[in-house]
Amino acid sequence: MTRPSRIHRRKLSTFDKILEAALRLRPGQREVLADLLEGSLPGPWFLSPEQEAEIKRRAEEVRSGKVKTIPLDEMLEGAFRKTLMRRRNAMRSGEVRGMTVKQCMRALERQEAKRRSR
Structure with missing residues (x-):
């Protein structure tokens, strides 16, 4: 197994410090942080075809008046x-x-x- 480089160790140390600080946050603050981090990830967020169909079905029920909000x-x-x-x-x-x-x-x-x- 190769040893991590000095730069890698420094980054890991910074990561550990950030993680420790994040875990000390109140639950609501951690939730906001998690949402922000998730939103910063590259790539689109996809729904399955079943989920998309369910969303369309429910939206149509609201539009048609079949369901009251x-x-x-x-x-x-x-x-x-x-x-x-x-x-x-x-x-x-x-x-x-x-x-x-x-x-x-x-x-x-x-x-x-x-x-x-x-």
Whole structure:
């Protein structure tokens, strides 16, 4: 096995430092970094023919009025509520520890109050 050149070792060392720094980032920051790095890669991003057909089918359903869309904030609110309800039920059953049931209920109440105030 050949030894890496001095330049290669220096690059690897820089890479290791960058990797260590990236891994110390908060999860959201790492996600943004990963998206930026992925976007910087050469070459096109391809969908399979099946995926393209599914996208076209769904877009046509929306255009034709066959499917009704919902605003993003409503979708996120529903997802937030479902997540809190699952978490509350999991804690009640003893499966998970984390937020107390009271904390879940307060969060749900705040979300409901926000929705009503719009």
